[in-house]
Amino acid sequence: MFLTAALRQLILAVALSSLALVAATPVSAETRLDAGRACFSVSRIGEPPVAPDRFECSGEPSDYQKARLALRFDLSGLGNARGETVLKVHNSRFDRLQAEFVYEDGSRWDETVTSGDYHSHWRPGGQIAFEAPVRETGLSHVVLRLDRLASTGLLRISLTDRAESSAQFTLLAASIGAALTLLLIGASYNFGLAVASRRRFAFWHGAWALCMVAWGAIWSQFHLFLWPAMAGTVSSQLCTALSCLAVTLATAGAVLAVAPGGTPDRLGKAALATAVVIGLLGLPLAFVRSGPILAYADLVGGLMVLDLLLVAACLVMAWRRGNKEARMFAAGWSVPMMALALVQLVDTDGLLWGGGSQLLVLFASACQTVWLSVAASRTHLRLRIERDMARRAMADAKNLARLDPLTGLNNRRGFFEAVGAVLARGGSKGPAPALLLVDIDHFKSINDAIGHEAGDRVLTAIAELLARRQDKTCTVARFGGEEFAILVTGMTAFQILRFADNLRREIGEADFSTGPAPLAVTASIGIARRKGDEDFRALYRRADAALYLAKNQGRDRVVLDQDGAPPGRGRALALTGS
Known part of the structure; x- marks a missing residue:
């Protein structure tokens, strides 16, 4: 939006500067x-x-x-x-x-x-x-x-x-310099936009603006500062070829801007074919030194008028079909169309300090490239907003697929993705990661006694309690039902036991009541520390076995699976609240 506003201000500045230059022109005694x-x-x-x-x-x-x-x-x-x-x-x-x-x-x-x-x-x-x-x-x-x-x-x-004469040449040089600067800025901007948005229109319009810069520099003879030997016929021939090429590039940009589906295929192809013919005629016409040169020029001029009418028809058709860009492009193309009509109907050779029709075309081209740059910017901005919204929607959907809808914690899928990178660093130094499985004791009786709504509130409250511990060393998830999972890193066995027991105590001391009757809730926790490069499935089986022991030994306790201990009761170290 800032860029669009800046370009509009630039157009206004150019218009005001042009009016000031015209007002400053002395009364002609030419x-x-x-x-x-x-x-x-x-x-x-x-x-x-x-x-x-x-x-x-x-x-x-x-x-x-x-x-x-x-x-x-x-x-x-x-x-x-x-x-x-x-x-x-x-x-x-x-x-x-x-x-x-x-x-x-x-x-x-x-x-x-x-x-x-x-x-x-x-x-x-x-x-x-x-x-x-x-x-x-x-x-x-x-x-x-x-x-x-x-x-x-x-x-x-x-x-x-x-x-x-001195005043006219000064004003003429300033005007040409301003127009060429705008065209060069427009060319650079559109090439950058073509790379960023990968839109063909921006490339064609940038090529057209660059072609007009070359034409304007040669027609104005500014290039003689660097290459004085190009004065005369060579420069005139290059101007003829470049002017025809510019029509081809401009037409391609305009037609492609509202395609596909914006205009009938035949109309768009007719405009492009006419532009290609003009571009091809520019080569032999540039080298003509004898014969009916004015007749050749009139032929090309007639084709240019036809091309402008076809382009105008394309833009009008696209506008009527609801194409969002057609209105802006039609406004941009109206500038050179009016300039061409003025050149054809009015003798402009004595206008603009001797610059005549060429300077009028150069000014119209500068205004057109700025205007169309505004249109392209707005289109690119709209497409970018739509793309960002689509990406945000996809990201939200992906996040929702990883989250538990009741508690907002990671679900099983989100937990696997989050801990995957941790487990991939199996050989890293420091204490081995540990998996804690937290299961609410007698949760079914809570649902049966006071209802599922109360059970959901218990799950939500415990999830909030666990979420407060989540950081870069602690990943929390709800695995389903009344079971939660926690993966911790950087803790020794003693620290893990203390962490788990503090969690068990906090759950047991919390008040989950929803009415006058108190509601006490306890939890059993099974812990398994990772062995070497053990995968998650094996780690989970050992943590689940430790949780099973905690349940069988009376619940409301923490059981740590002991590395290397034989299966059975002797393989676990337990902390109990009873």
């Missing part, structure tokens, strides 16, 4: 540049830059995926501050990118990055930043030259000033 409206030219890689009058400003570029594409953006009238402009490019599937700033006085400045070497130009959120140097005149236009660009439809380009 200018988005549409690649579809730019003047363009296509040339062979390695040719000199195209002259300004050879740019085409109508139509769309083609045949550029294996060539050099130049895009010119006219900045006249945008009112950019002199020397304070930052150009941000959000796509990285190309071999080489050159950004050239052209000023109103005709001066030029350019910088170049290549796939595998972004220098100091990479920024959080999969962005590349070029800062225009300070000049007296404003910018006239910007030219981007890209070698082997995968698709202009994937380009996101914007201009902003340095102050806002």
Whole structure:
């Protein structure tokens, strides 16, 4: 319960932090540049830059995926501050990118990055930043030259000033770091839960969260701190493959969470099959560098929508069938579903400090993994409580099978189990264990004279008297009827006789009356000390023989079986109360 409450507080903290970050974002002065409206030219890689009058400003570029594409953006009238402009490019599937700033006085400045070497130009959120140097005149236009660009439809380009750019990158880095931290915690927790509870759902969800951590770290370019050579195309390809794999893992976790019996088999299999197809398509799609890439992306996007609908149907069906986990999982899945709907219906590329739809998905994934961790925790806690209750019931039943229902002492079975370990140490040093059999004298006459209820009270009172002596050296049991058994350890023969005689005297002096007439009760005790590795059956026979002698010699006495004495009266040492 504590863990569930803590996770809920964590969700609230993340939500409040996100709102605070949004509120702290300065009013955007960012200018988005549409690649579809730019003047363009296509040339062979390695040719000199195209002259300004050879740019085409109508139509769309083609045949550029294996060539050099130049895009010119006219900045006249945008009112950019002199020397304070930052150009941000959000796509990285190309071999080489050159950004050239052209000023109103005709001066030029350019910088170049290549796939595998972004220098100091990479920024959080999969962005590349070029800062225009300070000049007296404003910018006239910007030219981007890209070698082997995968698709202009994937380009996101914007201009902003340095102050806002710095604030955006700081907020973006903090947001991505928070989301990745939550995902990493969720992955670790779910893997631990999978080991503890042996539930497949926790493993699949942990694998999904770990996959999202890898995707988020690569998309955000945080991995370039360690592996700068991965900048560019390699990272973009890995992101594509990981995003498709994440859908497969998430679907497996959701379907298995409410199975078996929670959803129709066909519906669950359809969701899993769709997810597997998406995961398999992610591999070839990751390596596509030419052709209708946007069409391929739309196909996978459509399959993802279908997969989400199938998963939603599984959760709704499980909910209607009374599945206890379905409600929590449906709430968790509603977050990425709403995020996907928002991405499809609203242009989110300019939101969240340039992080756009990717950051929105990362936030939704972090919230989902925390929410589902809460659901898994509650499920695991409920199952653990049920398991503990079942174990407690089994333990209680087992204990009841060992106890005498009237007196609460061990019965014959419980006594055998308790003394088994003692007798197993047959060769240990010290005095040999001794078995005492205590039998109430003339007990049948008590039942016949004043009733069985009074006889039961006598048995209960004597049991309480014996129970007060029970400790690690003394084990007490009721063997049945009016006979009790005691196994003592660590006592010499003299100490055993004194112990037994004190017990006999205490029973004889106790008042067992239930009415005005006094009721005196006496007991006979037979004792046998263990010989070597003698088993319990032989020990019991000798103690029973000693008890028989005590009865025959007049009752209300203690008889100790003498080791090695011949059978008969001479084999016992007796203490009598008469």
